[in-house]
Amino acid sequence: VLLVYLSGGLVLFGGCSVIMDIFKMIYYVGRIHCESPVKIVFPAVQALFVITYVLWVHAKDCVQIQQIITRCGLMLTLSTNLVVWMMAVTEESLHQTSIALTISVVFLSGRSGASECECSHNMCDVFEKVYYYLYPFNIEYSLFASAMAYVMWKNVGRQMDDHHSHNLRFSLWDVLIGPIAGLIILVAGLATFVMYEVDVAKEEPKKKEEALIMHYIMNIVAILLMSITTLIGCIIFRMDKRDQVSGKNPTRSLDVGLLVGSSLGQFLICYFTIVAVLASGVQGHINGLNLANSILTVIQLCLQNTFLIKGLHREPFKETETATVFANVMAVRERDPERRSSSIVPAHTLPIPLTLLQGRLNWKRRILKEICAFLLLCNVILWIMPAFGARPQFDNTVGSNIYEFQTWAAVVNIGMPFGIFYRMHSVASLFEVCFTS
Structure with missing residues (x-):
């Protein structure tokens, strides 16, 4: 269930992260005359990283060879996602607390609207508000991706044991x-x-x-x-x-x-x-x-x-449990004279619902x-x-x-x-x- 949850979370939050990166690129295109081009390049690279990572995870590549290289790659991916998470948390914190700080070109300013730089199109304010609302999804995606990378790292070279699987049923x-x-x-x-x-x-x-x-x-x-x-x-x-x-x-x-x-x-x-x-x-x-x-x-x-x-x-x-059904010895002897000499009758087992046995x-x-x-x-x-x-x-x-x-x-x-x-x-x-x- 956890893997299904992580996979679903990667798709949902990854999609929202890509949309956020697109809005950020459009926003900074309108401010290219007074902002660093790195602020346009970084969301594009991050969107490409998100798309590639989601596709790679859902390829379900079960690696049993080159385990050392695979583990190194997964650790690099995990570390990258943690760095992206810290950057997203810092940006969101600056926005929520409204602290004016001078930060590196990788980060956005929490109060960029207060600067003298004017946007070349009228939709800048809309895009800025939208991608700030998408920040929680980007933060969650980075944590989901890190957790999935850790699970994959632990499962490299691991042989699954099938006898522990359960056929579970859920009804609303x-x-x-x-x-x-x-x-x-x-x-x-x-x-x-x-x-x-x-x-x-x-x-x-x-x-x-x-x-x-x-x-x-x-x-x-x-x-x-x-x-x-x-x-x-x-x-x-x-x-x-x-x-x-x-x-x-x-x-x-x-x-x-x-x-x-x-x-x-x-x-x-x-x-x-x-x-x-x-x-x-x-x-x-x-x-x-x-x-x-x-x-x-x-x-x-x-x-x-x-x-x-x-x-x-x-x-x-468990859905069912084995129950023992005993035969009537005297009735069997009367119907089958050949079995009269035997006092032991084999028992039969039938699967019956657990609710009948353990109400x-x-x-x-x-x-x-x-x-x-x-x-x-x-x-x-x-x-x-x-x-x-x-x-x-x-x-x-x-x-x-x-x-x-x-x-x-x-x-x-x-x-x-x-x-x-x-x-x-x-x-x-x-x-x-x-x-x-």
């Missing part, structure tokens, strides 16, 4: 309450996100305060419900008697490593936020909600990581699927809001007042991309746990 009719509750949170989150962006853009203190309160309340409700459902899921896994997955699996190890590693970014922001709010004396409703939101986020991350790690290391439920597991499987569906949709909205511009860390000045703006901006800009990736990666892990439940 298995869940109902979880998707409905998740959709309610998703729609409510989208509505509050739009209102938050509109009110913050007005730059009115009262509107800004109301927007922050609304945003914090929405996040607290979602995270509190997620924490409760995740705790229930952990209890069910505690009662579950399924075997643990045995054997080394680079994909699963990467899955768990990405979950734990990317969650550290959100932990970082929450830790500094808690310290800043406590240092300021927790004055006002906004700071109180900010503190509650940060503490609940830490709890939810711990519970969700535990739930996902337990779920990813469990063997899938007590039905409610566990149903609840696990409902929990996974609910958490999946909640993680989607928690990805959408920060990925598309929600920055309450900057709109609420408590962090910048305690740490000073430059330090606080560095903390947020380092932790936020990892937090965004964590929510996206959690969606794939939750789908896999739901799929195997």
Whole structure:
């Protein structure tokens, strides 16, 4: 499931990255008279790299020869994607924080519109706004590509073991309450996100305060419900008697490593936020909600990581199980006199549904699927809001007042991309746990 998720993510985010590069080229063509030509060449080269990489990954080239050269090439590809990711994060950070810096020709200026350079066509502002909205997809693509390169590097020369494969079935009719509750949170989150962006853009203190309160309340409700459902899921896994997955699996190890590693970014922001709010004396409703939101986020991350790690290391439920059917010995003797001397009759085995044998597991499987569906949709909205511009860390000045703006901006800009990736990666892990439940 992880490989399908990575492949699908590469296609989706890679396509958006190519579109972003095209818009950047068009934008800088209109400013070629006052900008370096490198700013046109770089998006073109990056778009070519994205297209080539996606085609290469989907060629499904299983390399068993020249393993050293292959591993070196994959490590070079992985390193390149990490460099591209750092560049994209830096650009996005400069844009979000509106810091005017002089940077290398590879990067864009976060406030390029404020310069005296005028565009030769009227669509420059439109293209600039569009490709900035596509930056989250470019950032996610670089992380997806790095993860896929790592999986391919680990699988070079690896012989697959076929006897561990499972024929899994997933039906949308298995869940109902979880998707409905998740959709309610998703729609409510989208509505509050739009209102938050509109009110913050007005730059009115009262509107800004109301927007922050609304945003914090929405996040607290979602995270509190997620924490409760995740705790229930952990209890069910505690009662579950399924075997643990045995054997080394680079994909699963990467899955768990990405979950734990990317969650550290959100932990970082929450830790500094808690310290800043406590240092300021927790004055006002906004700071109180900010503190509650940060503490609940830490709890939810711990519970969700535990739930996902337990779920990813469990063997899938089997569709059928062998049952023993015994024959009536006396009836057989009466019908067949030749067998009267024998008191032992061979038993026959028939595959019968697991639900007939182990009905007590039905409610566990149903609840696990409902929990996974609910958490999946909640993680989607928690990805959408920060990925598309929600920055309450900057709109609420408590962090910048305690740490000073430059330090606080560095903390947020380092932790936020990892937090965004964590929510996206959690969606794939939750789908896999739901799929195997």
